[in-house]
Amino acid sequence: MAGLLASGIIKWTANKLSSLVSPQIVSSSSDEQSASFRDLRDLQRTMARIQRTLDAMDEHNIRDEAERLRLWELQQFAYDAQDAIDEYRYELLRRRMEDQSNQRQSSRSRKRKRKGDKKEPEPSPIKVPVPDDLAARVRKILERFNEITKAWDDLRLDESDAPIREEAYDIKISTAPHVGDFDIVGREEDKENIIEILLSNEAAQANMSVVSIVGMGGLGKTTLAQMVYNDERISRYFQLKGWVDVSEDHFDVKAIARKIIMSFTRNPCDIEDMGNLQNMITAQVQDMKFFLVLDNVWNVKKEIWDALLSLLVGAQLGMILLTTRDETISKMIGTMPSYDLSFLTSEESWQLFKQMAFGFIDQHMDQQFEGFGRKIVGKCGGLPLAIKAIGSSLRGETNEETWKDVSESDQWGLPAEEDRVLPALKLSYDRMPVQLKRCFVFLSLLPKGYYFWKEDMINLWMCLGLLKQYCTGRHENIGRMYFDDLIQRAMIQRAESDEKLECFVTHDLIHDLAHFVSGGDFLRINTQYLHETIGNFRYLSLVVSSSDHTDVALNSVMIPGGIRILKVVNARDNRRCSSKLFSSSINVKIPTETWQNLKQLRALDFSHTALAQVPDSIGELKLLRYLSFFQTRIITIPESISDLYNLRVLDARTDSLRELPQGIKKLVNLRHLNLDLWSPLCMPCGIGGLKRLQTLPRFSIGSGGWHSNVAELHHLVNIHGELCITGLRRVINVDDAQTANLVSKNQLQILRLDWSDGVCPNNCSHPSSQNDVATPDPEHEEEIFESLWPHKNIEELEVVNYSGYKYPSWFGASTFMQLAKIILCQQSCKFLPPLGELPSLCILSMECMTGVEHVRQEFRGNITTKAFPALEELEFQEILKWVEWSQVGQDDFPSLRLLKIKDSHELRYLPQELSSSLTKLVIKDCSKLASLPAIPNLTTLVLKSKINEQILNDLHFPHLRSLKVLLSRSIEHLLLDNQNHPLLEVLVISVCPRLHSIMGLSSLGSLKFLKIHRCPYLQQPSDKPLSTQLQRLTITKCPLLADWLEVQISHQQCQLHESKDAWYEEQQALDELNDASEDEQREEFGLLYEDENGEDSDEQDHEQSEDEEIQYGSDDSSEEDE
Template sequence: MAEQIPFGIAENLLMKLGSAVFHEIGLMYGVRGELSKLKEKLSTVGAVLLDAEEKQESSCAVADWVRRLKDVVYDADDLLDDFATEDLRRKTDDRGRFAAQVSDFFSPSNQLAFRFKMAHGIKAIRERLDDIANDISKFNLISRVMSDVRVRNNGRETCSVVEKSHKIVGREENKREIIELLMQSSTQENLSMVVIVGMGGLGKTTLAQLVYNDQGVVSYFNLSMWVCVSVDFDVEVLVKNILMSATNEDVGNLRLEQLQKRLQEKLDGKRYLLVLDDVWNEDKRKWGQFITLLPVGANGSKILVTTRSTRVASVIGIDSPYIVEGLKDDESWDLFESLAFKKAEEQMHPNLVAIGKDIVKMCKGVPLIIETLGRMLYFKTQESHWLSIKKNKNLVHLGEKNDILPILRLSYDNLPVHLKQCFAYCALFPKDYIIKKKLLVQLWMAQGYLQPYDENIDLEDVGNQYFEDLLSRSLFQKVENKYDNNMLSYKVHDLIHDLAQSIVNSEVIIVTDDVKIISQRIHHVSLFTKHNEMLKGLMGKSIRTFFMDAGFVDDHDSSITRLLSSLKGLRVMKMSFFLRHKALSSLGKLSHLRYLDLSYGWFENLPNAITRLKHLQTLTLFNCIRLKELPRNMKKLINLRHLEIDEVNKLSYMPRGLGDLTNLQTLPLFWVRNDGGESRHKRMGRLNELRFLNNLRGQLQIKRLSNARGSEAKEAMLEGKQYLECLRLDWWKLPATQESEEAMLVMECLQPHPNLKELFIVDYPGVRFPNWMMNDGLDLLLPNLVKIQISSCDRSKVLPPFAQLPSLKYLELSNLIAVECMMDYPSSAKPFFPSLKTLQLSDLPNLKGWGMRDVAAEQAPSYPYLEDLRLDNTTVELCLHLISVSSSLKSVSIRRINDLISLPEGLQHVSTLQTLTIRGCSSLATLPDWIGRLTSLSELCIEKCPNLTSLPEEMRSLRHLHTLKINGCPYLYERCQKETGEDWPTISHIPEIIIRRW
């Protein structure tokens, strides 16, 4: 059986051995010669890896040779990491800075012992490599350059593959026909099904997405849900995923009966569309069990199924499914041409065009193959390369077997060697798994797959580039993960996942209930099941990844502890369940661990054994609700780059010495300690621990700033943290320990770097904002600021001049009861909120206006890009003003403005308005007749308006209005009753009407 070639790790080793760091190590420890020999031998072996990859397919002996090589490469990687870490530790002084003198590199007490250990380890590795190199001639392995498409440009490395937009061709007619099927109503059926059938790669999912997102379909159905099914047709999981899609909320561990009840409540009486993507289940009993749990819904409800099998359609009860065919010849060429050539480049290469047209005909109209080959040939101008694809035997025989996997293998074979292991590693995740880029990059980094082309380049940047390169080749797909605030995430196409699995063979395994045997050659394991009987089969194996993302294991069973103790070479461990403190004691033995995820752990503190993990790069502690304390000697984790932690814990301070971790890039939260009686406590770190952490990226939230002092805030040196994108300053209202003057001094010292994009301020007790915020040149100090959120700062009367910020798109101000105006600035030449898209003002009872420049009314500043306006408990004057000068609004929410007796007149001119919410306006008695002019309005929500007595006749004109919600309006509740209410004829045309008494 073929083995995966360790391209990435082998190249990484060569790069390390040739670096200045290892040159210095060799000199210091007297092993320069041994390191040089090791590099030479590794270069010899590395030169034949491409040939070995091909020959092992037909030679068991070569596959065994690769297996031996992989073992020694893994051991060499561990050994060199030990040396590099020792180098870093000895060069780091108490403040985490590098000492200037090389003479302090090691102390006499352990110099001899460590030198002996080092020399012995290198020699043992080299001898094993000698044996492997000696077999090269026996297997007739030929040296070949591991061609790499990366090029150097002014000292920076870029990839020649350029991201090209995903083009969808030839599916408009299919889309129209399926939409017609979905919108056919039957008087006999409240729920019916449409099944799309086609071979893998034809674009069934893409077609279903086109239909699902069509505006007509969105308007026709009251509720749309999308669920990926794939191989595992577990009825309980399926119902849970449908509920999650319908509500955007995790439904937890509800039993099937509870799930069914919730589903009934959500879907009953609604015309819904449910898409079940990629169904494989051919068990009629399971389908019957599922369909009985599904509410029938209102007339016209539909289930849209995509599947590769006509037998699945038969099981579902559909005799005439919708069959998707391949693209037509001209459509196929249009798609291929857009991906394989730059704009107008095809005119320069007529020979390639001729060959390309032959290749496209052989693709049989399968979009996935066309797209894969097109992207693969982009930038390739050698005719021989195109001819080799045309003559590929798998492409020639495609029509005979309809097996496209061997053709997709071409996309892997043509990957640069540095991407091969990175792609294959994705077989660790099950099909349809939502992948976050940051996680995957951290896992690649832990495995040693990332190769920086320059010692000054961050591994994370290298990993991000690798990811984008794979994405550009269609080996990843972008998806919106609506369970995570619609953050952009990624998936691997089912067939691409099959490709990854075919490459790794038995090296990677996803343990499910069906797995009975675990290969001895296993290196990467993931568990996505609640049943873990196979854990004992992992004992003592050479496992580098143990990834557990589901299930709740109670480690009162000592098998967990025994298992962890036996996995000596583990690089990655993710155990997201209620792990208790007992099992943690064995973690210190995992000396090569680089990635550790203990999310959902059921422990109050981490044992100091954790600090023995000297190679650890990522420590993740999400949802550890009992956690009170981080390890007191965390400064020993000198390789730590990411401390992933959230607010779901009981931490109250950060450990002293955290500031020594100068490699740290991720530190989302920092708790400022309480000085009360514990100021000299040796375990507690001050705010000035942040001083040398200048590599911090992403978000930093500083909590309990009420415990801080100006002197230590100044030493935090936030102004020097150029990579920070989001800063959250939280005073956290506890019994006040800080006077306003001290708070203002702290705030003054926390000025961020101009690169900052988001600023959040909570519970700030100062009577005025700091000088750097009140500066007339704020647009120069924070030119990149995109989002500002300020809440519960109840002493400041004047807001900073936010209107001049050039990049500001989101402004949210809440519970600022003292604020009266915004600071004026003299220059009328500066635009007013030039980029603002969302403005949310809540509980600002004294803010009557912005305190703008003294200009004539006709020259009053407008908000050219404002789309979303939310006003809650503000003055009527402010409400009237904002709506009168905002002509591009799409969404307006007016809440708790008790003096408002009618909607602002200026609203009638906002032709772009799509959503209008009115809540808690007790004086509002009528809606104006001009509401009928809001022709773009699609959703109207009226809540807690007890004096609103009727709806205007002109609402009949709102033909785009598809949702009307009325809640807590007693008059309207009676008048809008179906068929009997006086206002029912006015609203009966609206597809979704939700009316509740309270």
């Protein structure tokens, strides 16, 4: 593989060199320089000649040691040659930048002297001499190559040789779903068996149970665990769920504890103290039923395992499901019999293979190749991963001879134990095009089980020149096709089921394959073993996985010269991809002298470390193309970065960064500038000169000559994806907004327009806008907004802090065919914009619309047919003057399923014509709203905070399945009956301090889930038994219900998941209430609500409990309320 990578380097470098050293430059130079140029051209020819040799040597899987040495020497030659050529290219670029700067200055000078001249003379071609030290290195490289060829008599280097398979590669991504979307074959019975074990009486009687899924790699243990984890029955039974990927290297209790907290809370955790970790976990699991998956457990000792279990004490019931290849681990730590996962049967294997190899191709293909296919399947031995990989590699292959070659390959005879690489996986790799192989090998730099992001990997490939050969189109698009091809070949898999999260992982056996084929140029090393020189490697990742090794100090002795990638990998906190962000305490220290050994770096990645300061020495890395400070603690980036003319990617997404260096405008090759969206940030003028920029998620406008101006966006025609323009109130001239020419940016998908002041952060070194607070000017802002017309391809639009009184003429035009989401926040307009004509609008949210009093015909627009034809989610929040919503057409909102109305205290009327498609309604703080319209198919209703009691007592929704009354200060009596709510399954009443009675509770015949929380004066309902359908009853902080709870638990026909411990909690609360003073009672039970401006004392507690409250019942009940 390393030979193929070097071959790609040669091809790319030779092509670049050909354009740099033309015969004209050679002939017009001095004798000495002509000799140097000729040497460069000789180097180009030599590199082209050896490319075929490297390809051939790698294709034949050379095992002879002498041949391997020969390959290694050629690789080093290729790397050194590319370094020399890239340094000359840098000199050429640096000289051009200097000349352009001089020409601009002289041009301005000439314009002052000769205003009549309309055309400047064309600049003369630039002749950049080859530096003496570089010329000497080129000659030395050529001499070394001549020595190699003399020593190798049998080395045949034909100048006409060229790669064959590389030219033939045609990316064909199937229209079938990616691997993760295929039905899982043969595991449904296994899933049912494990769920039966987890929910058995035997498991329920134990305080803590451990069940192991045991089997060899590639059998599908993790997939099976995911099936169990996502099953609705598990979500219903357990109040708390978590998933932790355990490192192969060692079982680190502290690291696993942090991952458990992050999985349970869905928040970052940077706690280092073990005592604090224990306290936090105990607080999470206390009196709870939790389900925890520990995936891929290796190398655990009994005493370490016991230390982990000690962190989970206090739970009502704990269930741990772990996956492992090691039967001895299962026997050592399992409390219940392990589940041995079997291989697929021959018919299951064939079914899976057909799905992977044929997809949606005509069925006659199955018959044509069935003989070869069944032979291949038989050699996979029932291993799902092997079947997926080899089947995917044959997708779309119509050559019968190819099928025969695969079925009869010698690879099947190799032992699977060799380097832990399965023959089927190696065969799948061998069938990859060489371009794909070059990209695949970089997965070996990541630890096993490490989650990575698609765009990050593609950008890395691009910066290493792996996306340029034999393909046309944008490099990033080519990279996405490569990436999708690897997914289709089962070499990469999604880390999460949510396809919106472009987060991925490789299976352990695939990772072994990547390591096996990576050769001697790639090294992934754990920092706890980093004590001396690491050897002659070109691609290096330093993995921090232990809680006890958080300092990464790299001295010049450890790091050899010639390294092309240096990546610090934080494997301690890498977790499920619910968020890209997690904190870090990993300290990285690189002494000044070490930077001298990093001058050949192409990629430098400090992501997720505690790096706080970047030295000026970084400007000496003139070949650098990829630089990441993602989630570090840097405040500034040194000005010396302006010398990195080759830089393509700068990832500065960190909330600590306060300003960008002024010299960033010199980075003419920059394609991706990633910035944090929300933290204050000063941007210098000149960003508009980065014409190759494709990623710029944020553009901050300031005042003064140093800061950026909106007009600079004019030249950024290649911007893709997302753009947030902040500080629009700083725009003085309307012409500048027109010059920005947003309508030309046809590749923008998300546009955010923010009229905030754009005040610089306190520690910005150019705080000219600090003392110049922009005052809102409604008419001026209306003109600016009118000029910011986006392209019709826009998909999401957000407008914030707009002080104009009307919206622009283009707003809501039906020409925006792809506009699917609109967010309006902090607006002063008196009327809502006409949005009913937008054909694709799915989500609409409006917040803090201070001028709106009525929502009428203007909202739906002049459309004569159905308004809002595609709208699914509609939210109104904090529209304080809003009185009524009327004039809704009978057929409007045909797709609406979710409506949220919050903090609209004056609202009195809702339209009676609300769509029959509406299934979920959320009302919060609408105290004057006395009734709800008839909504025939409503299944979920959430009423929160200030709610008119009349609404509750007049409810009649025959299809209602979930009702939640939350944080209501005014409700005293609640009337429910089965006649009005025959299908009600979920009832939650939480923090209602004045509620005294609930009538009709026992009549709810479909009730399955009942939770009553913090209703201190709620009297006992009828002693009649609750519904026989009831599955869970939770009563907390309701002291007057203690006796009633005991009666309900005593009813044998009602099998509850709560134990009698709940009664003791209520009895204890009652005793405390009797002993406390009146003020203490009111404070304890959340009765201090009289202050209208105060915050709810139980708000935080309530919100934290919401995720666990409705984990079963209707499909809608699992959705968040807030």
